[in-house]
Amino acid sequence: MNPVLRALVDGNGGLVTRRAAAQVLPRWVLEDASRSGRLLRLLPGVYVDAALADGEKSTPPLARVAPVLARRAAVAYTGGRGALSHLTALDVWKLRRQLPGEPVHLNVPNGAGLRSGPYLVVHHRRSFAPQPPHTLMRDGEPVTRLDQTLVDAWPLLPQVDRPATLIRAVNDRLTTPPRVAAALATVPKLADRAALRGLLDRLAAGCRSPLEIWGYDHVFVGPGMPAFQRQVRVRLGGRVVYLDLFAEVELVDIELDGATAHADPREREIDLRRDALLAARGVLVVRFTHRRLLYEPDEVRRETLSILATRRSQNFVVAPGAVRRPSIT
Template structure:
């Protein structure tokens, strides 16, 4: 009998040997593997060649056959917050299970697997905040960027990260992660905003501001990087890549004009100036803020 291997495996793209030999003879399975019609992902797990080329297939197979969830840096990759990592898949299982890792699989155990389980493309995966905290001790530089992007993309909130971090009082490098989470909670959404907040906006003698201030003009919603409400002064921190395009510059000009129409002055600092001469940025900000105070009669 001529089997249609693709139809036999199904849309998932992979299956186990035990599932296969329940439907076809073992000799056929071995022949398909030898001929390259099936690829061995791990002991007892096979995939169609096209599916085997997708790293997500491997994670899916490992999670379901081991009855766990993709976690740690593997989870961050599945959430598309870091590049696909080389090396083993990280998997977390319930503490009630006695299980061991194997070649290509690093096994972790946790008591709250059901609570932290989410799904990405149908694959069971740890929630973003748990993956961030779990991975932080091994690569804080990489995870720092992942955490910022996760909050910016609304995959989790600073409050979620704070909650998860509170559960790990002995986490290596905890103080640095807590500082980052605090800045995200304050409204920072990029490394440039973090730099600007620490080196410019929060400098000695600087006035009080709020971050991520929402302003609506003619039905359009704008979010200001930093705002001084008492004098209607907005500060925007322009990244070199995003704000360097002609289209974005035109958008910024239009946005600033609309804000000016309701009394807001926008002060912009670009990436190069902020990172090379923050003291000069502080001086300009103080001067403009003082002028606005005089204009508005603020004491």
């Protein structure tokens, strides 16, 4: 390979564009390297060192290189006019790794003149611009902002992956339900929009896991159930804990233990210390397992109502002008 071209390729992590090569070399040098097989054309005007590609030649070139290199090639193809989006942006945000065979997604403005191709989907957006607030840089890659990414990717995700992806984004404090809801409002015809809206409502209510959402929808609802506070922040000693479902009047904390809860004895010990500290403040901790919530919802509901009724009758003495009860603050 021409030494100047080799330096360009190596200096850019194995990637070179026709535009960059044309600034220092005659056009034929790049074409010769491509014809001889030393460079592989990934996209129009974008080439990669052929040694970095593998797989059958019948496979789309963009699918023959590592995902990071494929994303860099797609961004180079836009010439600064686009950003990674949809499932690809979710990968960059580290919320869900793209599966083999899934194409690279790009958002570009209308009129950008860029086309989709094998292993590449180009989304033309009327109001999109390749700069903030529409995009930002993450790990050196331009991506759509997270709230818009979650909405755009929703209909493309397998249904089993949808709730966990959004829940993780909220739990990791990368975004908030209101911000995602605002992005959703700009896409009135999104496929399966009602399911996303429902999930956002439950996250806004304080649910932070699929198990809590199940409880919200099927167990801790109906006549006699209080308006539980969800994810109540409490400082215990030198650390902060969050109560899954807190009945403030009865001072009852209902904890929903996931399917893998307490697999580690150390975690169980931590929970026991936490429950003891809450008990010292007058808070009764009631734990329900994943299995019971899913397979015995009616019994869990009855037990919860009985516990709440007992707490109301035992822990509160109503005197003229006052209600005496402990505080968790």
